[in-house]
Amino acid sequence: MVDVLVIGGGNAALCAALMAREAGASVMLLESAPREWRGGNSQHTRNLRCMHDAPQDVLVDAYPEEEYWQDLLKVTGGLTNEHLARLTIRAxxxxxxxxxxxxVRFQPPLSGALHVARTNAFFMGGGKALVNAYYRSAEAMGVAVQYDTPVDAIELDDGRFFAARSGERRFEARACVLAAGGFESNLAWMREAWGQNAAGEWPADNFLIRGTRFNQGVLLKYMIDAGADVIGDPSQSHCVAIDARAPLYDGGICTRIDCVSLGVVVNRQGERFYDEGEDFWPKRYAIWGRLVAEQPGQIGYSIIDAKAIGRFMPPVFPGTTAATLDELAQKLGLPGEPFLRTLADYNAACRVGTFDHTALDDCHTEGIAPAKTHWARPIDTPPYYAYPLRPGITFTYLGLRVDEHAAVHFGGQPSDNLFVAGEMMAGNVLGKGYTAGVGMSIGTAFGRIAGARAATAALHAAQATQGRGQHHATA
Ligand SMILES: Cc1cc2nc3c(=O)[nH]c(=O)nc-3n(C[C@H](O)[C@H](O)[C@H](O)COP(=O)(O)OP(=O)(O)OC[C@H]3O[C@@H](n4cnc5c(N)ncnc54)[C@H](O)[C@@H]3O)c2cc1C
Structure with missing residues (x-):
């Protein structure tokens, strides 16, 4: 029997496996994906949000605990556990x-990243390189890794873990860490969580999943049904506007569309529906997924003209281009008359002052609804470009309730040998909203805690068994 079983194969699982092994436990890691798709959503990440009181290698200036905490408090609207949040921040x-x-190696951010050189440490080679480094290290330390092993059941007795099952296979261990991500890849569950809208549509049918297809939430569902204490709202998910031509899974970071604040966004009826210039794009990109999800057919179109080119990270797919707005509407299949009226009304409403995309400038509209409050310039310089937008789901917030030891709870009581880390418990710290890099901070902090605690629990259990054996031998 192995000491510690880790279920999942992303950042949180790997941190747990490495810590448990370092503590002297024998460790087995079960990853649902085949080797070439290992690493969950963690393989798509770029950085980790880090507290620091003075410049540290790739991090400039300072990002003190209090500022990090205030940032978390603001984005979650108070849906956070301060004790666990501060523990994450300090870690x-x-x-x-x-x-x-x-x-793992770090590098300064590339230009065009979301103004995060002070707060976020970037992984050299991205999350894929981080995950590969951890797997290499785990294998070198003797962690047994099994790919293609989706766990579908857990054997529990009164909150104690005994074994995990994957089909016919059974894995016994003295302690276990659950780190199998959220349920965002499970389209049926997303459909149920989002429900039907007033127009009779099922919005989730038009969602794209930015990360892995393997986060099906099977284990999360199993644990909820088994009576584990739960935190978070199933209908909440981090949701970004991404290119509608992205694949259903694993499109990753390059499918994000970052030109919204430089132009206008219309729905399939050719109408604008929100202030594209409300605030800096890094502070607004995460609301646009939900805004698009609320539009008919769950689709939008980001429209810019030649003046915007070179001012945003170019998306992976080229935009639809046209010499006139009329031609653009035809190419997009949008109703010409309302689309041209929307653009004409917007152009006429622009009050252009001193355009400055790096500041909340004075270019705004007057007399139209919704207003565009910054960076409003007429869309009048061909060629024109359009990018189709769909809601892109990053992760879900529903998870298992934990304490500072990462223990799974049943009826308020912590399990003494079952722990959880990463997205499966991130809702304790991040009940809603998001601030870049905090997902990896939570997974790293709690993965490490869960791994260390699981090792301690397993080694105690092994000693107790040994002690009982010796007692029987001498009795
Ligand atoms: C495109 C994109 C970019 C992102 N960028 C960042 C960023 O730069 N910084 C940041 O902090 N966060 C970022 N995030 C969020 C970040 O990915 C997550 O917060 C973090 O990766 C969660 O780690 P995890 O280990 O909990 O889950 P994951 O990395 O998703 O790992 C879950 C693992 O569990 C496995 N699994 C699932 N079910 C089972 C099962 N039943 N049995 C066995 N294994 C199972 C999966 O195959 C996977 O290996 C990004 C997310 C996406 C999608």
Whole structure:
């Protein structure tokens, strides 16, 4: 029997496996994906949000605990546990040397990243390189890794873990860490969580999943049914406007469309529906997924003209181009008359002052609804470009309730050998909203705690069994 079983194969699982092994436990990791798709959503990440009181390697200036906490408080609207949040924040200040020891490398952000050189440490080679480094280190340390192993059941007795099952296969262990992500890849569950809208549509049918297809929430569902304490709202998910031509799964970061604040966005009726210039794009990109989800057919079109080119990260797919707005409407299949009226009304309403995309400038509209409050310039310089937008789901917030030891709880009581980390419990810290890099901070902090606690629980259990054996032998 192995000491610690880790279920999942992303950042949180790997941090847990490495910590448990470092503590002297024998460790097996079960990853649902085949080897070439290992690493869950973590393979798509770029950075980790880190507290620091002075410049540290790739991080400039300072990002003190209090500022990090206030940022979390603001984005979650108070849906956070301050004790667990501060624990995560403090852990983010000290985890990088440990990450480096296991092969992770950092680099300064590239220009065009969301103004995060102060707050976020970027992984050299992105999340894929991080995950590969952790797997290499885990294998070198003797962690047994099994791919193609989706766990579908857990054997529990009164909150104690005994074994995990994957089909006919059974894996016994003295302790276990659950780190199998959210349920965003499970389209049937997303459909149920989002429900039907007033027009009779099922919005989730038009969602695209930005990350892995393997986060089906099977284990989360199993644990909820088994009576584990739950946190978070199933209908909440981090949802970004991405290119409608992105694949259903694993489109990753390059499918994001970052030109919204430089133009206008219309729905399939050719009408604008929200202030595209409300605030800086890094502070607004995560509301546009939900805004598009609320539109008929769950589709929108970001429209810009030649003046915007070179001012945003170019998306992976080229835009639809046209020499006139009329031609653009035809190419997009939008109703010409309302589309041209929307653009003419917008152009006429623009009050152009001093355009500055790096500041909340004075270019705004007057007399139209919705207003565009910054960066409003007429869309009048061909060629014109359009990018189709769909809601792109990053992750869900529903998870298992934990304490500072990452223990799974049943009826308020912590399990003594079952732990949880990463997206499966992130809702304790992040009940809603998001601030870039905090997903990896939570997974790293709680993955490490869960791994260390699981090792301690397993080694105690092994000693107790041994002690009982010796007692029987001498009795
Ligand atoms: C495109 C994109 C970009 C992102 N960028 C960032 C970023 O830059 N910084 C940041 O902090 N966060 C980012 N995030 C969020 C981040 O990915 C998550 O917060 C983090 O990766 C969660 O780690 P995790 O280990 O909990 O889950 P995951 O990395 O998703 O791992 C879950 C693992 O569990 C496995 N699994 C699922 N079900 C089972 C089962 N039944 N049995 C066995 N294994 C199972 C999966 O195959 C997978 O390996 C991004 C997300 C996406 C989609």
């Amino acid at each position: 983010s200040a000290t985890c990088r040397p440990w990450m480096q020891k296991h092969g």
